[in-house]
Amino acid sequence: MAGLHTVRLLREKGFQGTVTFLGAEPHAPYDRPPLSKAVLKYRGEDAVDDVAELAFAFDFEDAGVTLRFGERAVGWAPGTVITSGGDRLPYDALVVATGSEPVPLGFGGTLRTYEDALLLRDTIGAGKRLAIVGAGWIGAEVATAARAADCQVTVHEARERPLAALFPAAIGEAMAGWYRQAGVALRCSDPVTGAPDDADHVLVAVGARPDTRWLGAAFHRASDGSLLASEHLETNVPGVYAVGDVAAYRSLRYGGEHVRVEHWDNALRGPDTVVANVLEGVGAEVFDPVPYFWSEQFGRMVQYVGRHTAHDRMVLRGALGDPSWSAVWLDPLHRPTAVLAVGRPRDLAQGRRLVAAGTVLDAHRVADVGVPLTSAAV
Numbered sequence: 393m394a395g396l397h398t399v400r401l402l403r404e405k406g407f408q409g410t411v412t413f414l415g416a417e418p419h420a421p422y423d424r425p426p427l428s429k430a431v432l433k434y435r436g437e438d439a440v441d442d443v444a445e446l447a448f449a450f451d452f453e454d455a456g457v458t459l460r461f462g463e464r465a466v467g468w469a470p471g472t473v474i475t476s477g478g479d480r481l482p483y484d485a486l487v488v489a490t491g492s493e494p495v496p497l498g499f500g501g502t503l504r505t506y507e508d509a510l511l512l513r514d515t516i517g518a519g520k521r522l523a524i525v526g527a528g529w530i531g532a533e534v535a536t537a538a539r540a541a542d543c544q545v546t547v548h549e550a551r552e553r554p555l556a557a558l559f560p561a562a563i564g565e566a567m568a569g570w571y572r573q574a575g576v577a578l579r580c581s582d583p584v585t586g587a588p589d590d591a592d593h594v595l596v597a598v599g600a601r602p603d604t605r606w607l608g609a610a611f612h613r614a615s616d617g618s619l620l621a622s623e624h625l626e627t628n629v630p631g632v633y634a635v636g637d638v639a640a641y642r643s644l645r646y647g648g649e650h651v652r653v654e655h656w657d658n659a660l661r662g663p664d665t666v667v668a669n670v671l672e673g674v675g676a677e678v679f680d681p682v683p684y685f686w687s688e689q690f691g692r693m694v695q696y697v698g699r700h701t702a703h704d705r706m707v708l709r710g711a712l713g714d715p716s717w718s719a720v721w722l723d724p725l726h727r728p729t730a731v732l733a734v735g736r737p738r739d740l741a742q743g744r745r746l747v748a749a750g751t752v753l754d755a756h757r758v759a760d761v762g763v764p765l766t767s768a769a770v
């Protein structure tokens with residue numbers, strides 16, 4: 393995703409030099425969000441049976457881009473990338489957009505690629521038993537699709553409730569209710585150490601780690617292995633940029649902290665900044681969006697924008713048992729830091745602008761679902 397848009401923008405912004413696009417997968421880049429949604433859900437005539445259906449339409453040939461799909465970068469030396477084909481590719485600027493790979497547990501399958509999704513689609517069906525390890529975003533989406541296919545689903549979650557690292561207990565409990573209403577057996581506080589033996593198929597969905605090991609020791613990394621990058625998305629090695637899931641960029645919005653965002657919107661936006669800095673010189677553009685992502689689970693559209701901390705106060709709009717509700721986090725100065733919207737896209741859209749602007753809000757009006765969020769401004 394981030395690689396594709398970097399290539400596209402280089403040409404759109406007039407770069408006329410050589411562009412080589414290396415990709416370990418044999419396909420042109422495609423969208424991953426549908427892998428745990430449409431690809432698993434649709435069967436028969438509506439089935440997504442060609443990865444090209446998930447690809448962004450871009451004419452690489454017309455753009456004069458040298459494609460090396462099915463070829464992996466396996467090593468780096470100053471000014472050179474070494475490929476699995478044994479080539480040494482010289483570069484003036486290198487953009488690392490190698491994304492994430494699922495954290496393995498030594499058993500079960502994972503879901504990252506189109507092939508993974510096809511395999512999973514074939515194993516979830518009426519009467520089959522699927523065990524999912526991890527009640528995170530992907531675990532919830534796969535559980536949704538598997539239940540729609542009348543599969544028996546058990547989800548094993550190590551923490552005491554879903555998404556415990558991200559949301560307070562009340563929200564996690566409400567989400568646990570979604571699993572149960574859908575007929576999923578959710579087992580919390582259940583860290584799994586070996587393949588559950590009561591399933592036909594096991595999906596391990598315990599998170600993803602940045603794919604950076606091929607780069608070697610010259611690059612500064614965060615503890616999770618992501619590449620530390622500046623607010624211009626440049627790594628500590630001049631001329632080498634990191635974008636998308638692989639990058640932990642310095643965020644001015646968050647006090648200079650290095651932030652890693654493993655979501656689609658981040659991979660879509662980062663390339664703008666990379667290309668501006670590559671073409672116009674480092675410093676031309678700063679990357680500092682308000683992080684955003686969505687998930688579709690158990691018949692609900694779940695969207696989250698911003699980043700809240702334990703010091704922020706959570707204000708609910710609606711009740712957690714309602715079909716739709718939102719949670720807004722306010723900092724001590726009553727500025728919104730994040731919005732979680734369940735089936736309330738308008739709250740999300742308005743909240744996104746308010747978080748970006750740091751608008752002071754009246755908490756009582758925020759709590760009134762009848763008042764549009766923007767009208768809660770003081």
Ligand SMILES: Cc1cc2nc3c(=O)[nH]c(=O)nc-3n(C[C@H](O)[C@H](O)[C@H](O)COP(=O)(O)OP(=O)(O)OC[C@H]3O[C@@H](n4cnc5c(N)ncnc54)[C@H](O)[C@@H]3O)c2cc1C
Binds near residue numbers: 415416465492
């Ligand atoms: C099943 C699934 C569902 C998702 N759903 C959502 C969603 O609903 N909402 C949302 O916001 N986000 C979602 N995401 C996350 C989103 O897809 C990612 O954030 C996004 O794909 C990141 O883009 P990227 O370009 O950084 O990395 P990737 O999409 O991971 O692309 C990196 C590419 O680099 C290749 N590569 C890796 N190492 C090398 C190497 N050494 N040499 C050459 N190539 C290499 C990989 O094979 C891969 O093709 C989902 C992800 C998955 C897996």
